[in-house]
Amino acid sequence: MKCHNPLLLIVFFFISQFSVAEENVEQKINAILSQMTLKEKIGQLNQLNARFPDQNLFEAIKKGQVGSVINVEDSALLTKMQRMAVSETRLGIPLLMGRDVIHGYKTIFPIPVGLAATFNTDLVKKGSRVAAMEATEVGIRWTMGPMMDISRDARWGRIAESFGEDVYLTTQMAVAVVNGFQDNDLTKHTSMAACAKHFIGYGATEGGRDYNSTNIPERQLRNVYLPPFEASIKAGCASVMTSFNDNDGIPSTGNKFLLRDILRTEWSFDGVVVADWNSVNEMINHGFCKNESEAAEIAINAGLDMDMVSEAYLNHLEKLVKMEKVSEETIDNAVRNILRLKFKLNLFGQPFVPKTNSVKAYSTVYLQAAQQAASESFVLLKNENNTLPFKTTIKKIAIIGPMADAPHDQLGTWSLDGEKSHTIMPYKALTEMYGGQVEFLYEKTLGFSRDNNKSKFKNAVKQAKKADVIVAFIGEESILTGEAHSLAELNLQGVQSDLIKELKKTGKPLVLVIMAGRPLTIMNEVAQADAVLYVWHPGTMGGPAIADMLFGKTNPSGKLPVTFPKYVGQIPFHYNHNMTGRPASKRETLLNDIPLEPRQSSLGCTSYYLDAGFDPLFPFGFGLSYSSFEYSNLQLSTTLMTVYDSLTAKATIKNTSDVDGYEVVQLYVRDLVGSIARPVKELKGFQKIYLKAGDSKTVEFILKASDLAFYGLDLTKKTEPGDFDIWIGKNSEEGLKGKFSVK
Ligand code: BGC
Numbered sequence: 001m002k003c004h005n006p007l008l009l010i011v012f013f014f015i016s017q018f019s020v021a022e023e024n025v026e027q028k029i030n031a032i033l034s035q036m037t038l039k040e041k042i043g044q045l046n047q048l049n050a051r052f053p054d055q056n057l058f059e060a061i062k063k064g065q066v067g068s069v070i071n072v073e074d075s076a077l078l079t080k081m082q083r084m085a086v087s088e089t090r091l092g093i094p095l096l097m098g099r100d101v102i103h104g105y106k107t108i109f110p111i112p113v114g115l116a117a118t119f120n121t122d123l124v125k126k127g128s129r130v131a132a133m134e135a136t137e138v139g140i141r142w143t144m145g146p147m148m149d150i151s152r153d154a155r156w157g158r159i160a161e162s163f164g165e166d167v168y169l170t171t172q173m174a175v176a177v178v179n180g181f182q183d184n185d186l187t188k189h190t191s192m193a194a195c196a197k198h199f200i201g202y203g204a205t206e207g208g209r210d211y212n213s214t215n216i217p218e219r220q221l222r223n224v225y226l227p228p229f230e231a232s233i234k235a236g237c238a239s240v241m242t243s244f245n246d247n248d249g250i251p252s253t254g255n256k257f258l259l260r261d262i263l264r265t266e267w268s269f270d271g272v273v274v275a276d277w278n279s280v281n282e283m284i285n286h287g288f289c290k291n292e293s294e295a296a297e298i299a300i301n302a303g304l305d306m307d308m309v310s311e312a313y314l315n316h317l318e319k320l321v322k323m324e325k326v327s328e329e330t331i332d333n334a335v336r337n338i339l340r341l342k343f344k345l346n347l348f349g350q351p352f353v354p355k356t357n358s359v360k361a362y363s364t365v366y367l368q369a370a371q372q373a374a375s376e377s378f379v380l381l382k383n384e385n386n387t388l389p390f391k392t393t394i395k396k397i398a399i400i401g402p403m404a405d406a407p408h409d410q411l412g413t414w415s416l417d418g419e420k421s422h423t424i425m426p427y428k429a430l431t432e433m434y435g436g437q438v439e440f441l442y443e444k445t446l447g448f449s450r451d452n453n454k455s456k457f458k459n460a461v462k463q464a465k466k467a468d469v470i471v472a473f474i475g476e477e478s479i480l481t482g483e484a485h486s487l488a489e490l491n492l493q494g495v496q497s498d499l500i501k502e503l504k505k506t507g508k509p510l511v512l513v514i515m516a517g518r519p520l521t522i523m524n525e526v527a528q529a530d531a532v533l534y535v536w537h538p539g540t541m542g543g544p545a546i547a548d549m550l551f552g553k554t555n556p557s558g559k560l561p562v563t564f565p566k567y568v569g570q571i572p573f574h575y576n577h578n579m580t581g582r583p584a585s586k587r588e589t590l591l592n593d594i595p596l597e598p599r600q601s602s603l604g605c606t607s608y609y610l611d612a613g614f615d616p617l618f619p620f621g622f623g624l625s626y627s628s629f630e631y632s633n634l635q636l637s638t639t640l641m642t643v644y645d646s647l648t649a650k651a652t653i654k655n656t657s658d659v660d661g662y663e664v665v666q667l668y669v670r671d672l673v674g675s676i677a678r679p680v681k682e683l684k685g686f687q688k689i690y691l692k693a694g695d696s697k698t699v700e701f702i703l704k705a706s707d708l709a710f711y712g713l714d715l716t717k718k719t720e721p722g723d724f725d726i727w728i729g730k731n732s733e734e735g736l737k738g739k740f741s742v743k
Pocket of ligand 1: 100276483
């Protein structure tokens, strides 16, 4: 490394005298801070977009005006910029290289909602480990994930990036991803700093329209939206990203209560708080700040360390300090958080990717993990007459529909670096893997999911008539989900529903493989199909995973992390709702049974829709298997515990089929009476078990009384004594029920 500056040499010397041991880090930070000008400090708080790097960006780096860059695609460029930072700036402080590495870097895993459907935290952790191995090979050390927004509205396109609607499941998945990226030791050059986003409540955006406002009261914030963040921070998550929404009128990026009182004071978070893209400046659009200077002032005083790309900090903080609207101490503390992360990542010691790095993207082990994750994410929603897996009597299969060969869409949203050329599509996989034993008759029929051109329907029907079974690959393109991609209707796009009707008319068994980023309203299509496999956007290895499942080499084990509504009008719809004062009896009168001119009160007064009833299409936690499992013998170690105790809940699960398989055993509780109304059910545990045909296993859950704690009437978290229902079951609607009390 060439070093032009004597001061730089002194700083390097000073830094190298210390190990990365934590106790010394604060001294090192202070040593650097004491050398920094105000301008250099403000530079550390500035993250710039390096997607289209130009001379201005390079100059800014050299002047010490940049603490981090985001969106660099090219490893040579990344190295070049890091070299500028460490050897051409006065103090040689390395850059934090950020990128959205969400569900894979090169080897793309299923979208996060699919990962959640695996109910397999080890596998999900492995997925983010693979992503980190591949991304750090080019020098990216900071990922902008995981997203842990509780998402109960499928209209919101970013539900695809979420772990679904449940607090417990989201928390487990978020922590698994954080651990996968950070690998318990950020100093390793193969570790990436994770970023818990979006803080907070972004998934509750009104009407499911992206960027919209939220209105989450503090109690709900604490009971539903904050827990995954708190758990991730406890697990060591290095950074947090603010959200775009205003909650109750306050944009998160300027919300001191969130960023200081909760994050720093209550949770003792000492990592970096970064704004979401341009969200400092967007506080002007919100009508929360009158100009960029005020936005910078409000954000830094609220506790936002790093400004992502808006440059409001760069443009105004120096002046704001001079005007005493922002104290230098506030700036110093923000810089400390950023330098601390740079130390934790050992960027001062090793700013570049070591030459010895031998990790290769798309390694066989990575592809195998991606295939397993895809396979475990698939949810079998229907399987009449055991249509799946295909029997050996099946000789000809018609492959119809736009998603059988859609490599780009298969990768899903936020797969910035995934490559079509490495993606294996279902049609290709089926022909290559099973072409020797069956004949495939392929007719894509529609170019893409929104295609309205029916001219190839004839060919599709012709192929279908020749086949023993039809497999229709339908769904939605990846661009219809993700950021800024909300939908008001969730029916299948284009003329896909019409295609299903035509295929159904052939009388041949009809299998739907649905590739989508969210729950779609597919009630009519499910009714027409013999079998339905929901495969989300399954990533690089989706094709082989689907092929093996259709032919029974693997057995479905995914469970829904989100409730599937029958109609959009039921949204937001989640299993863990409150009871209401007039709960549905599920025997309500529906539209077609209403007599003419009845009395106002003749239908009863319960909480349901006249046209949709009360039930979802499929409940949270639901998913079939080629095996069948029987639950019996629920046993509780006690039916009375104190608030300091725990109990053991056990049940026996038997595989009553002749097929080996995995089952996700789920534990739910209901707190019958609380100081506030409590959810009808809450997931408190799950275990994925493997049972050979005919085998049984007793599954044991330990439920601590503290697991039942929540923020009640007085807004403190505690376990309230009382009576509880408890279930061990196969989904949120079916289970063995017991009772216990807490005194
Ligand atoms: C998204 C974030 C993302 C950031 C950086 C924003 O538009 O909301 O989730 O990490 O861009 O790409």
